[in-house]
Amino acid sequence: MKTLTKRLFVRCVPLVAAMGFLMTSVNAQTPAAPAAPAPAASGKTMRMVVSFAPGGAGDFLARLIQQKLQERLGQTVIVENRPGASGTIGADLVAKAAPDGNTVLITNQLVVQAPNLIAKIPYDAQRDLVPVVELGGAPLIFAVNSSKTNATTLKDFFDEVRKNPKTFSYASVGQGSIGHLYGVVLNDQAKIDLMHVPYKGSAPVVLALVSGEVQSAFSDYATMKPHIESGKLRLLGVSRPYPATPTVPTFDKLGYKGLESYSWIGMFMPAKTPNDKVQQLSTEVNNIIKLPEVAAKLQEMGLEMPPTSQAQFATMVNDDFKRWAAIMKTAGIKPE
Known part of the structure; x- marks a missing residue:
């Protein structure tokens, strides 16, 4: 690691x-x-x-x-x-x-x-x-492509990642971004091997996720909203409580520490x-x-x-x- x-x-x-x-x-x-x-x-x-x-x-x-x-x-x-x-x-x-x-x-x-x-x-x-x-x-939100995984919880998704090593990836807006760093921390704490794929901005990140180029990504709610409503994307975790996503658990509640920033x-x-x-x-x-x-x-x-x-x-x-x-x-x- x-x-x-x-x-x-x-x-x-x-x-x-x-x-x-x-x-x-x-x-x-x-x-x-x-x-x-x-x-x-x-x-x-x-x-x-x-x-x-x-x-x-x-x-x-x-x-x-x-x-x-x-x-x-x-x-x-x-x-x-x-x-x-x-x-x-x-x-x-x-x-x-x-x-x-x-x-x-x-x-x-x-x-x-x-x-x-x-x-x-x-x-x-x-x-x-x-x-x-x-x-x-x-806040930063972790989402998955609904057609690339059946997981409805972060635990289920990480279990799938462990069963299929070197297969799953996550996108962020670039090297050194919050999403990149959070992915590194989640890899470390969850003992998984999600591969990082950097993009130049939120729109390319969400496009890559919706198209299936990557299976998961960190992004913001506003950019993902239409694809969440269409069912193409599923939200599994958020960095802190957010009115727009009241049913999405925080990383802290899911047992992953140090990811409270927004x-x-x-x-x-x-x-x-x-x-x-x-x-x-x-x-x-x-x-x-x-x-x-x-x-x-x-x-x-x-x-x-x-x-x-x-x-x-x-x-x-x-x-x-x-x-x-x-x-x-x-x-x-x-x-x-």
Whole structure:
């Protein structure tokens, strides 16, 4: 198992975004980038640095809240995409920005995973960035192709995998993604040999699963929904309780530990930003994502909208640093 794991991760530095399914499944509904707004009376400009390219969920959310945030703060707010290096380019820019409250990072949980995957990161995410607010998230779901297995439970499916070694595979949105890592952990805990097949995004993952190219996959509910309703896909496990899948058991309840994380998008600021500015931004953004028209858009994307306080989000981020470090250690991964 350890040999296989090392082989799988030997080239995982150029990661596909860990939250790739959310970053690639909203292209059709992403609004065009608006023209830069007229300068606000204060003359100050807030930069929302998105650590991924236009067209993904982080970019969509930034532009969704941009105008409303500008109105509430009374200053110009612009969106600036700084993709690359698994989100570390954008994160580095914000980590080293002046802590005046006018530079914000929008990223996903790659910010807590990258230190365990990339050896030379030019900043310390725990020291140089302060969590501000969670914008939304979704759990990871394990599904199987209904025509490729009769299993209706995760136990039954794993029993089938054990009886047919080197036959079954699972798809994820790429090497180093949450789905990839969760598959490694499940292989280890269940003593099975599901083979990993990486794809470039959620849509290709689900297409491969529906076509039978792979027998199982980790993906998000929104992308799989039509195929679940048609009966082509069957859900066997979810990383945490999810309103859209109330009858699907969590991995924890099924006896598999350490798989409680979910894919989130959050906002960060430079660590030395005055606390009053951090708290103000957290409050304003929380109020914005609760607005009916914004909440409806998030729901369309399959995102939950937990109204977390700044302290609650900071605790979640800190827990994820520990959780992913433990998962990487279990998987035998070392920064490269």
